[in-house]
Amino acid sequence: MSPAFLIIAIVTLFAAAAAMSLRNLVHCALSLVVALAGLAALYLQLDAQFVGFAQILVYVGAVAILIVFAVLLTRSDATPNQAILAPGWIAGIAVSAGVFATLGWAALNSPGLPKQMPPAPEATVKNIGDLLMTRYVLPLEVIGLLLTAALIGAVIIAMKEETPKSGGSRRESAPSEKLERTDPALRDCYEAKKGGGV
């Protein structure tokens, strides 16, 4: 394994571990960005250019910013002073250690794994485009529908609801407004309207 691969892999793993163990959520989100960028570098090492750039465009440019916005909107950006780990975290760590042990054992001892690297495939954008339009056109259309549904669904779920309570509070007016509305000299200057408007 080349030294470049080792360095990128170590940086990615450290960033991922930091993303899951830091106290401050914004620091976690930023380490996640480093981990995702490291993964994009790994894809570039494996001659998957298009996927590497798409990973940066989608994950670093969009998903990471989404996570950061969610952290700010749920007021979790201050460093928490209570415990950050859920009760029963030991079982969680044990289970993930078991998962890693199983996967690692399978990776190292599997007899059918190819040993040599075949020559680099021609993964040009043109070939990807050809495949997307011929063999994978159905998944392409389905992904379009899925993304539209996800977009509309996310907007509707996160939208603020109109509760009936807010309509009643609008009928009382502030004292300053009462003065301005009864002053005949000011009546022609403007027309005060409640609630509606732009």
Place this chain on the structure above:
Amino acid sequence: MFEALDQIFVTLKHQAVVFFPDAWQPLVSALISIAFIPLVFATLFAFVTVFERKGIGRIQNRYGPNRVGIPLTKIRLCGFGQFIPDGIKSLTKEDIVPRAADQAVHFLAPVVLLIPVLLAYAVLPMGRNMTAVDLDAGVLFFFAVGGAVELSVFMAGWSSHNKYSLLGAMRAIAQMISYEIPLILSAVTVIMIVGSLKTVDIVAAQNHYSFGLAHWFVFTPWGLAGFILFFIASLAESNRSPFDLPEAESEIVAGYYTEYSGFKFALFFLGEYLGMFAINGLGITLFLGGWTAPFSFLTWVPSYLWFFAKLMALVFTFIWIRATLPRLRMDQLMNFAWKFMLPLSLVNIVAAGVWHFLGAGWLRWVVCSALIFGSYAILGWGLMRNQKLGKRIYRFAD
């Protein structure tokens, strides 16, 4: 003779590279290409800051900086030496970091801004055979690293622990994300017609001449609409007027870089201008023919001179627009992006497809122009109809 002049930088680089042993040659070649970029564009940045101040001054009927020459000598440059004292000032100013600020993130934000912006120059063809890296997915790479800039804006705004900074950062990110879509969609029309994401191929597709006029994409109806959309979106992506609400001095102090002083502020400034040059460079590559000459009798002028001339023309247009138009409010900005530019860029894609499939002739000119202009008229009429311009209506906070 002119071909030699055109390729002079390439031959100089080859001659420098052969001095090194064989194993090191690719590395040295790459290093020379890479070193060229910050040297040239940082010098251009220095020139453009003064040019901007003088330009805005003259448009506003006053002088800009007009006294500073080269210090300690008697060389008078009519103010173009202003960047030297500006640089010295930013290097020697005290670097104040607020005590409640997040130190690590505050330190890293300018760095995270500069690195993707400098990376983006790697795929721009600045002359014939003068692209630093000819990536197979060049335009995708450019947009991918452009998206990383938003992260740096957030880091700057959040780490300063300041309400104005955070507000400015959120506004800036919302603006950048909203305008990224018309930007990418208008670039997609060019990619569709050329059939390749390589910037070198895109310039080569514009390199033929008919009746003496080049086949730049801006001379087609979808290309003109695409270029205008790309230009407006690139104004918004670089946070320039009239889209500079995130950094408006009269509204929220300096927005997300309120708490930055000294060299870090200079790095932000540098990053912003370099980003402006990069996105203009991409606009030139996609729509204005890259390094090709507009008329066939002018092809003897070296290609890099054409690229930088077009770049300076676009930068001058940016400066002109900044000095002329008032700032857009946040909701006006967002309405413009989502309700006007996004539908128009989608119509532009359809028009480009129709252009390709109708084949050569006068019919496709008429159909595409009608499609684009018609949808522009309908959208404009529809959106302006909802605006009631009448007596002012006050909404009180109840």
Place this chain on the structure above:
Amino acid sequence: MTPLQGCLLVSALLFAIGLAGAVTRRNAILALVGIELMLNAANLNFIAFWRYGPNPEALSGMMVVIFSIAIAAAEAAVGLALIIAIYRHYKTANLDEMKNLKG
């Protein structure tokens, strides 16, 4: 250890880290971050097998990863919208306090 096994080990470790984070952290957003890490680990696995496998010309591994990235983006959007909606109701993003099924 061949390079392919190195890639697979990195991907397995990334998956385990994502799983550990998703299961042990209290904040709902970090659970989503863990899920994103797991998805990325699976993508890395696909790309590694595509590159070292018998027929990389068919680009099938790459295609799966392209679709997987798109789906992960959609899932992150909807998941975070859900967390924001739940926050509006419970006033906290702490998973341990979201115990009631009825609002």
